[in-house]
Amino acid sequence: MGLVARVVEESGIPTVSVSTGRDITALVRPPRSVFVNFPMGNTFGRPRDREMQTRILRDALGLAATAPEPGVLVDLPYVWPEPFEYFAGETTPEALAKQLKK
């Protein structure tokens, strides 16, 4: 996804990425990024939490308007209320066999 953002930026359209994977984003280095330390899939918070969803979206748009230099990565201050872990996904033998075929 960061790679796509870079291609779009090179084509002449500014981009801002909203990431929950800080290390990946730091490596790929899209033009502008905000990092949200929330579980992947909850980039903008919880269901129906319109206030938080809007806040994070507004933060991303704000960075687009103000970012001083290419590759900027801004850590947003929001804290997920409980610990969370890497989501391992489907690990049944059937799911793994399906993935191996690709």
Added chain:
Amino acid sequence: MDPIRYVEALNNKYGSMGFPPYQWSVNEDAPWTPMTKPLAECTVALLVSGGISHCSAVPFDANARNDHRVDAIDVDTPLDQYQIHDSYYDHTDAGRDLNCLFPLDRLKELAADGEIGGVARRHWSGFMGRTYNRSKVINESGPAFAQSLHDDGVDLLVAIPA
């Protein structure tokens, strides 16, 4: 809480599945197109990589690799008409309210309030990751996608990896 180290976690997962070693993109710098308009005049589009498709379309392959598919999401179609197929993140919450991951309704509200100039007529779901053939993104699927944004008069893209 420290950020999850996804590079390490995903390398382990891919290895356990027999995938070839994944060479992560490492860039020392980034391309740059300056913003030439204030936000209040910008048409904004969203792109999300979380396996979101319209219920009438073929679902995304939840375990996709090298999938360059990208679907348009019409701005006027209600978000409850979309489904999620992606085995690489927990989309329980996004299934209840897509705005957790793809905040199109919130973007429309910002446009209605005048904070942004407008909402693009098409938004986008695709580029699901596990992309081993990255030159295809750089040379084919990426530029084709960028052209769609130019066709729609998009001034700013918000990219949401998942």
